[in-house]
Amino acid sequence: MLYRVEGIVIRSMDYGESNKIxxxxxxxxxxxxxxxxxxxxxKSRHSSLAQPFTYGEYQYFRSSGLGTLNHGEIIESHHDLRMHLDLSAYASYAAELTDRTLQEEEPSGFYFEQLKACLSALGEGKDPQIVTNLYEMRVLDLAGYAPELEECVSCGNRVGPFKLSAHAGGILCTRCGSRDPSASQLTEGAYKLLRLFKGMDMRRLGSIAVKPETKAELKLHMRALMDAQLGLHLKSRNFLDQLDKLV
Incomplete structure (x- = not known):
């Protein structure tokens, strides 16, 4: 069968002497x-279609298993994301996270739009950590693990301050905070951002100025949620951590 789709390259690997999958x-x-x-x-006319993060139109034959490209046209190459080490690291993380959380042939229209918007935001120079944290929240939501941020997951109390319990998947009030010794205190700034991110479409992300200390806290909270709820070990995230140590 001949397929004609819009697609984003989320993984590329060598196959034989001259091919890629x-x-x-x-x-x-x-x-x-x-x-x-x-x-x-x-000199291959198709080499650019195999580059990571490329967004294009792909036409391929497939009867079962692997398809074979017949024709393709680039819509957005995202060349800059591959040329800058830090942007490439963030984009690689988003791509690997997508690959590991989405099952084969699972409906992906909204997922596609979110990744497309994520890569565009990185290419537009928006804060890469904020972009990535928002995308992580979208992935948690799409995977069915979005945190409860409106009320205490233990008693239903809606009055703060709160702690975030990554293992419980949401916030704990002051009365229930001791139920999870690993729960971390939420500052007002980080709490507001988490709530904003939970309901935000990647395509609506504007320019957000976040204090360095709030960004650092936000990263810790999102890291805890991702580890507790998805438990993925991603090479791209390890590389991001190594880059952070060099800054």
Whole structure:
């Protein structure tokens, strides 16, 4: 069968001497594995279609298993994301996170739009950590693990201050905070951002100025939620951590 889809390259690997296999996040068909013949050759007309983060239109044949590219057109290359080490690291994390949390042929229209907006925001120069934390929240939401941030997950109290219990998947009030010794205190600034992120579409993200100390706290909270709820070990996140140590 011949497929024609809009897709974003979320994984690319060498195959043989001159070919590449890419994993596409498509707008209509979930994830799709596609063989791109000759993509490793410098003069190949298809080499750019196999680059990570490329957004394009892909036409491929597939009867079962892996598809084979017939034709493709680039819509947005995201060249800058590959040329800057820090942006490449954040984009790689978003791509790997998407690949690991989305199942094969799972409906992906909204997922596709969120990743597309995430990569665009990184390319537009928006704060990469804020962009990434928002995308993490969207992934948690799409995976069914969005945190409860309106009321205490233990007693239903809506009056703060609160702690965040990553393992319980939400906030704990002062009366219930002792139920989770690992729960971390939420400052007002971080709490407001988490609540904002929970309901925000990536496509609506504008320019947000966040204090360094609030950003640091936000990163810790999102890291705790991702580890407790998804438990993924991602090479791209380890690389991001190494970059942070160099700053």
């Amino acid at each position: 890419v994993t596409l996040l498509t707008k209509t068909n979930g994830k799709a594995g596609v063989l791109i013949r000759g993509a490793k050759k410098v």
